[in-house]
Each structure stands twice: as C-alpha cells, then as structure tokens.
Amino acid sequence: MSEGTRTDLLFTKVGTVILLVSDIERSVKFYKEVLGLPVKTKSADWVEFFNRETTLALHPIKKGKNKSIHKEIKTGTATLVGFMVSDLDSTAKILKENHVEFFKEPKNESFGKHAIVKDPDGHLISVAEIKSKPSEEFDLLGLLGAE
Numbered sequence: 001m002s003e004g005t006r007t008d009l010l011f012t013k014v015g016t017v018i019l020l021v022s023d024i025e026r027s028v029k030f031y032k033e034v035l036g037l038p039v040k041t042k043s044a045d046w047v048e049f050f051n052r053e054t055t056l057a058l059h060p061i062k063k064g065k066n067k068s069i070h071k072e073i074k075t076g077t078a079t080l081v082g083f084m085v086s087d088l089d090s091t092a093k094i095l096k097e098n099h100v101e102f103f104k105e106p107k108n109e110s111f112g113k114h115a116i117v118k119d120p121d122g123h124l125i126s127v128a129e130i131k132s133k134p135s136e137e138f139d140l141l142g143l144l145g146a147e
Helices: 024-034 088-097 140-144
Strands: 016-021 039-043 046-049 055-060 080-084 102-109 112-118 124-130
Touching: 016 024, 024 039, 024 046, 024 055, 088 102, 088 112, 088 124
Parallel strands: 016 055, 080 124
Antiparallel strands: 039 046, 046 055, 102 112, 112 124
16 A cells, blocks of 8 residues: 555445346345345345445346446456344245255354355355354354355
C-alpha cells in the first residue's frame, strides 16, 4: 500500500450479497418459501431479503440482444452464502422435504453442525449450527466440505 493511501474508512461492512440468477421468480420462491427469508424490497429485476444491515439480493442475468449486461457471467459459480440456524437437524429435514439438493450432507464439525445446499442456479448456501462462542473462529475449509 502506498503512503497516503487511506483504506481504513472506505469499506466498513458488507452491505449486500448479490446473486445473479437465471429465473428471478423461481429464485424468489426458493429463498422466500423454502428458506423462509423475509422480503425487504422487490421489483422486476431486484429483490432484497432481510431488514437488517446486511441484505441478500437477487438480480437476473438478462438475456436477449442489447440486454445482456452479464453475458460473460455464469450463475452459481464462486459464491457461498452462509446462514446460521439454531437447529440444523430440523432445518435439514425441512429442506429435504422441499427437495433441496444437498452439496454437503449435514455433518458434525469442530464448530458445530454444518451442511451446504444448492439454490436453483447452483449457488452454494452454507447452513451452520454454531456451538462455539460467537467470537471464536471456525475452519473455513470445513465450511466447504474439505475432508
């Protein structure tokens, strides 16, 4: 970092995690009805979930001539969104009843219980029941299912 460069105040928190999706209505149904996330705002090409500081947003990859602003981007790649739950076993049961695909089946980890599921576009969703104190860190490789 060069002298005089000031980055300590530029980025203060994650405001929004944005997932590019192929079918916004299908994805809204998944996140709202299957995962139970509360919708904050919704328009034809933007949906936000949660009413807190950090939101999860869905944005469609537009298709068609002169509309493809994301033509080089594939959905479901290089993204992992993490959610905390109080009871992973119950959550996993509900997800399975809703035919959600598991990338990593529920497993006991050093930090608690963990699973990874896929949304309709293949985005990976980490679901964790953390047993350790919130200030303790856990192994991120465990999140991805590395054995």
